[in-house]
Amino acid sequence: MTDPATISCEEALRLLALYLDHELTATERAGVRRHLERCRSCYSRAEFERRLKSEIRRVRREEVPPAFEGRIRRLLHEFTRSPAGRRDDAPGRR
Amino acid sequence: MAEPDAGWFEQAVVSALPELVGIARRLTRDQQEAEDLVAEAVASAWLHRDALRERERFSGWVLRILTNAFLSARRAAAVRPETEPLGEEDDFSLFERLHQPFLLWWSTPEQEFLDRLLHEDVVRAVEALPDPFRIVVVLADLQDMSYAEVGGTLGIPIGTVRSRLARGRALLQKALWRHACDAGLRPSPPEKEQDQR
Numbered sequence: 273m274t275d276p277a278t279i280s281c282e283e284a285l286r287l288l289a290l291y292l293d294h295e296l297t298a299t300e301r302a303g304v305r306r307h308l309e310r311c312r313s314c315y316s317r318a319e320f321e322r323r324l325k326s327e328i329r330r331v332r333r334e335e336v337p338p339a340f341e342g343r344i345r346r347l348l349h350e351f352t353r354s355p356a357g358r359r360d361d362a363p364g365r366r
Numbered sequence: 367m368a369e370p371d372a373g374w375f376e377q378a379v380v381s382a383l384p385e386l387v388g389i390a391r392r393l394t395r396d397q398q399e400a401e402d403l404v405a406e407a408v409a410s411a412w413l414h415r416d417a418l419r420e421r422e423r424f425s426g427w428v429l430r431i432l433t434n435a436f437l438s439a440r441r442a443a444a445v446r447p448e449t450e451p452l453g454e455e456d457d458f459s460l461f462e463r464l465h466q467p468f469l470l471w472w473s474t475p476e477q478e479f480l481d482r483l484l485h486e487d488v489v490r491a492v493e494a495l496p497d498p499f500r501i502v503v504v505l506a507d508l509q510d511m512s513y514a515e516v517g518g519t520l521g522i523p524i525g526t527v528r529s530r531l532a533r534g535r536a537l538l539q540k541a542l543w544r545h546a547c548d549a550g551l552r553p554s555p556p557e558k559e560q561d562q563r
Contacts, residue, residue: 289532289535290528295512316465317461320460320461320464320465320480323480324480325507327480327483327488328488328492328503329507329510330488331392331488331492331508332385332388332389332392332508332509333384333385333388334384334387334388334391335384335387336383336384336387340383340401341380341383343405344379344380344383344404344405344408345376347408347409348376351409351412352372352375
C-alpha cells in the first residue's frame with residue numbers, strides 16, 4: 273500500500289499511467305495526488321501525459337464520407353420499412 | 367424499442383457515425399473494411415435494439431457491438447496475432463525527450479510539441495502499432511474501457527492488458543517523436559535511433 277506521506281518521485285511516476293487511467297485504489301490515488309500537488313517536476317510530467325492522452329483520444333472520431341452516410345441511411349430505411357424489422361435479415365455487409 | 371422509435375434510432379446512428387467510422391478505421395486500418403464493419407454493426411444494433419436499456423448509452427453500446435464484430439471476424443479468419451516485438455519501448459518517454467530543465471513562463475518545449483501535434487500524425491502513429499498493442503490502445507484510450515473491460519473483451523488477463531498498453535503507448539510516443547523529427551519540429555534523433563528505424 274502506498275503511504276501518501278512518503279511517496280517518492282519514482283513511485284509517483286511508476287503509478288502515473290494507472291492514476292490517469294483511474295485504475296488505482298483510493299489510497300494509492302490519494303498518494304499520487306498529494307505528491308503531484310507538492311512536486312512541480314512530476315506535476316509537469318502528469319499534465320503532459322494527461323494532455324497527450326486527450327490528443328490521442330481525439331482520433332476516435334473521423335469525418336464521415338457523405339456517400340457512406342447515405343449507405344447507412346438506406347440500410348436503416350430498408351429495415352424500418354419492413355414490419356418485422358427484418359430481424360432475420362443478413363447483416364449490413366455489401 | 368417500439369417500431370415508432372425508428373426515427374430516433376436513425377438519428378442516434380447518424381450522430382454516432384463519426385465515432386463508429388473513427389474506431390473502425392483505427393481497428394481495420396482500411397476505409398472499405400471500416401465502412402463494411404460499421405454497416406454490419408449498425409445492422410446488428412438494429413436487430414438487437416431491444417437489448418438497449420438506456421438510450422443515453424447508445425454510442426458506447428453500438429461501439430461495443432462494432433468491436434465485437436471486428437474481433438469475431440478476426441477469430442473466424444484465424445488471424446494470427448502479430449508477434450510482440452522485443453525492445454525497450456516501455457522506457458521511451460516523449461516528455462523526457464522534450465522537457466528542458468529551465469522554465470519559460472509563456473511555454474515549454476512539451477507544450478509547444480502538443481500545440482503542433484496534428485490529427486493525422488496521431489492517426490498514423492496509432493495505425494502503425496502492431497495488432498496486439500493497437501487493439502488494446504484503441505479499446506482503452508479511444509473507447510475509454512477500463513483494464514478489466516479490455517481484458518474481458520479480448521479474453522486476456524489484466525496484467526497482459528497493462529503491459530500491452532504500456533508498450534503500445536511507448537511505441538506510439540516514439541512514433542510521434544519520429545514524425546516530429548521528420549517534420550523538422552525537433553532535432554533529428556541520434557544516429558543509433560535512426561539505425562533502428
